[in-house]
Amino acid sequence: MKFKKIVLNNFFDGEIIKEFSGNSGKVYLVKNNVTSPAYIAYKTCKYLCEESKDLFDEEVLKWNSINSRYIVPIYYIHNIIGEYYACMRACDGTLADLMSQKEVCETSAYIYALQIIKGLMDMNASSIEHHQDFNPQNILFEDMSRLFRGFPPKEIHPSHRYRMMISDFAMSNYYVKNNIDGRAGGKFPFKAPEQYKDSQLSDFEPDRFALGVLLCMLFTGKHPCGFKQNQVFKKNPKKLKTSWKTWAHSGSKTVNFHNNEVSNLISSLLSTEPEERPNYNECFGVIRKQFEIFNPNEYSTAMFHIDYFDKQYSAYPRDKLRTRVN
Ligand SMILES: Nc1ncnc2c1ncn2[C@@H]1O[C@H](COP(=O)(O)OP(=O)(O)OP(=O)(O)O)[C@@H](O)[C@H]1O
Ligand SMILES: [Mg+2]
Known part of the structure; x- marks a missing residue:
């Protein structure tokens, strides 16, 4: 500039x-x-x-x-x-800000997770196969309580005020353009094994791996390598005894969470083999079901927002809309 x-x-x-x-x-x-x-x-x-x-x-x-x-x-x-x-x-901050300010409670983790996975599903439904730099600093939020007086009403959880939005598509689909150099991208703590230059892995699903890291941090408060939130959000994240590359390929991935379904989902997203990582429909299904069991009222509010806006978008596809100026 x-x-x-x-x-x-x-x-x-x-x-x-x-x-x-x-x-x-x-x-x-x-x-x-x-x-x-x-x-x-x-x-x-x-x-x-x-x-x-x-x-x-x-x-x-x-x-x-x-x-x-x-x-x-x-x-x-x-x-x-x-x-x-x-x-x-204009957004009000990033998911990394929210995660490092104070502990994210379980209900908030479900509310954010559903929106973020829905964003990935919508992204895949367009021309974008891979974001390639998916991490909490590239997920922005809008605080709707700043836009609408009295929102959210006190009957619903305060975290419904946040609308999560994925951003920064600079690296997206690089792999589609070039399946050798185009493996690049991703911040070290979120980088999938197949994104490293000399990786022998033939499949490519880096956003699913990064989603696994993100969900682990949201639900457990810790990165699966054991580091705290702030240690991985720094411009130069804390160094591991080995290296981030070794960790991604073979390091231990700790998911210390009481809900087995959610823990198993996160562990399979963190699998070294890209083809073993579940797709976003499966992820959405697990998170939604466990949220409903954990907190049915907040679950139905979260799903109301997602379904309402989904219908808004699908009923009037943007490419068919013509805006009239007079
Ligand atoms: N619409 C927005 N509203 C408010 N802040 C924003 C917005 N877009 C970006 N930012 C802030 O600017 C930062 C950098 O933006 P962005 O990630 O798009 O740039 P980049 O150069 O591609 O980043 P990277 O370091 O990931 O390559 C974001 O992490 C966020 O803090
Ligand atoms: Mg960015």
């Missing part, structure tokens, strides 16, 4: 209130001056060259092909004198 913050403020007609920097992208959180919504986010490439522009175009097109309430929505692409900014929904 070549423009200074003060210049961007004018183009955005707002004020940049926060900046985030990932590996390849730069995200600005903007408070709008005169328009609604009050906040908006813009993602652009961190380093500008001809190739990064093509990759950015690709990311936006892949991302926008997904029809789901559980994926961060992109509104449009803002072209500022040849530099492109994807304008998207």
Whole structure:
């Protein structure tokens, strides 16, 4: 990005209130001056060259092909004198923030897990086979209590306020494009064995492995290698005695949770062999059933939200909608 913050403020007609920097992208959180919504986010490439522009175009097109309430929505692409900014929904934080602030209770873990798995199912129903960088820092949330006064009502669990959305499709489908170099991606604590360069594994299901790590952290409060949440969310995660690569292939994976069905699901997602990991329909089925047994009232509220928005989307497919401006 070549423009200074003060210049961007004018183009955005707002004020940049926060900046985030990932590996390849730069995200600005903007408070709008005169328009609604009050906040908006813009993602652009961190380093500008001809190739990064093509990759950015690709990311936006892949991302926008997904029809789901559980994926961060992109509104449009803002072209500022040849530099492109994807304008998207402003979120209130990441799942990593929620997980490291305080212990996630069991009901909250089920509420978040169902939304996240639904997001993966919707992602697979589009052109995206693999996200390839699936981890809590790339799952954003919107706090709906900031949008709707009195929500959630006190009769339902406070965690229903969070809408989880998967983001960051920079690495997605790289494997589909190139099944050798394209195995790459993933933060070390979430990286599947087959994502390492010289892996002998022939199948490829890295998002399922990463989902196993994420569910383990949500339900047990610990990474399956035994580390605490904060130790793996740091920019440079704590080092293992061996290496993350050895851990992914053959390290012990501890899932210390009282519910056997959920523990077994997580353990099979963490299997070294990609083909042994269950698909998202199976994952959704197990989580939903165990949630219903554990807390039937909160289960029905969570499923009401998921079903309601699913019907909204399927009844009016986005590609068939034509927005009228007058
Ligand atoms: N819509 C948004 N609203 C608020 N914050 C956001 C939004 N999008 C991204 N962020 C913040 O910016 C960070 C970086 O964004 P993103 O993951 O898209 O960039 P990246 O460069 O591809 O990251 P990575 O390091 O994973 O490669 C996110 O982890 C999140 O904290
Ligand atoms: Mg990211």
